[in-house]
Amino acid sequence: xxxxxxxxxxxxxxxxxxxxxxxxxxxxxxxxxxxxxxxxxxxxxxxxxxxxxxxxxxxxxxxxxxxxxxxxxxxxxxxxxxxxxxxxxxxxxxxxxxxxxxxxxxxxxxxxxxxxxxxxxxxxxxxxxxxxxxxxxxxxxxxxxxxxxxxxxxxxxxxxxxxxxxxxxxxxxxxxxxxxxxxxxxxxxxxxxxxxxxxxxxxxxxxxxxxxxxxxxxxxxxxxxxxxxxxxxxxxxxxxxxxxxxxxxxxxxxxxxxxxxxxxxxxxxxxxxxxxxxxxxxxxxxxxxxxxxxxxxxxxxxxxxxxxxxxxxxxxxxxxxxxxxxxxxxxxxxxxxxxxxxxxxxxxxxxxxxxxxxxxx
Ligand SMILES: *Cc1c(COP(=O)(O)O)cnc(C)c1O
Numbered sequence: 001x002x003x004x005x006x007x008x009x010x011x012x013x014x015x016x017x018x019x020x021x022x023x024x025x026x027x028x029x030x031x032x033x034x035x036x037x038x039x040x041x042x043x044x045x046x047x048x049x050x051x052x053x054x055x056x057x058x059x060x061x062x063x064x065x066x067x068x069x070x071x072x073x074x075x076x077x078x079x080x081x082x083x084x085x086x087x088x089x090x091x092x093x094x095x096x097x098x099x100x101x102x103x104x105x106x107x108x109x110x111x112x113x114x115x116x117x118x119x120x121x122x123x124x125x126x127x128x129x130x131x132x133x134x135x136x137x138x139x140x141x142x143x144x145x146x147x148x149x150x151x152x153x154x155x156x157x158x159x160x161x162x163x164x165x166x167x168x169x170x171x172x173x174x175x176x177x178x179x180x181x182x183x184x185x186x187x188x189x190x191x192x193x194x195x196x197x198x199x200x201x202x203x204x205x206x207x208x209x210x211x212x213x214x215x216x217x218x219x220x221x222x223x224x225x226x227x228x229x230x231x232x233x234x235x236x237x238x239x240x241x242x243x244x245x246x247x248x249x250x251x252x253x254x255x256x257x258x259x260x261x262x263x264x265x266x267x268x269x270x271x272x273x274x275x276x277x278x279x280x281x282x283x284x285x286x287x288x289x290x291x292x293x294x295x296x297x298x299x300x301x302x303x304x305x306x307x308x309x310x311x312x313x314x315x316x317x318x319x320x321x322x323x324x325x326x327x328x329x330x331x332x333x334x335x336x337x338x339x340x341x342x343x344x345x346x347x348x349x350x351x352x353x354x355x356x357x358x359x360x361x
Pocket of ligand 1: 072193229230231232233234254255256257258259298299300301
């Protein structure tokens, strides 16, 4: 079902004030936002309004007990200017998975999609045209009951905001394997995009940044032996004949849409993919014996981020330098071409936004 979304336009667009050559990540927002409220057991009062501050009572439960979840995706342009989204229904479904774990209400995928479509259509001029640039889209939901007491909130707010972002120059990342801190346990919230997961990861990240690393490569919390993932990326290890990535089974890692796309493309290109538990021993042994071709992270922000170093205890493992024939380089190009509509969309991953302005002769 398609929802009719009421639209309240801004009186004055800020578009002309934006310097698209110098976009700081996540600091500039488009003219409009989508907002919906959950009350009396249903989503209502959904609309697009000028981007504005929310007025919240200081007791709203999200601020105290953390019922807050989010998503992240990007809009890009095809060569003819058409805005393209990559697998947005998967983001809607994943948001609902996160909602379920946090005792929050589902948002109908159609309402999510209708709000998203209308917002991107209305603010389509905000999608940058420069090479590598995109419009970062942030859907999120939080508990809005005015009540200091621990229980699932009865009211929620769902919003979508969007921010034009510059080209992401993915320099290789140095990761450190933390044995001291844990991100996720079986039965916890590791598989959900829950705000608290990220807040809890800031201090460990700060500690390893002091040692010269960029991000934590998390281990399982029980045995400190199995790799999980990196900050906001899933992790892959390429052994030449096989591609290894931690499985989703324990519920401790995020089911990345990029991860799933990489696995699909790897299998199609004849690579064997193993989704399973991967031990530190196995990987460090593969590095020492020269069997590890490459390791990389996957996520919406950079698509693929190469890993140059892995720190573990007091050792630093330097990985081979990148060359153009690496699988990660090829798969990044494949994904970037699909996202920009440059190649055939065999998997139906692309969602086109009809702005009604293209192909004007
Ligand atoms: C968002 C996220 C990812 C990547 O997911 P994509 O859908 O590929 O962007 C991976 N790990 C964590 C912890 C994340 O939050």
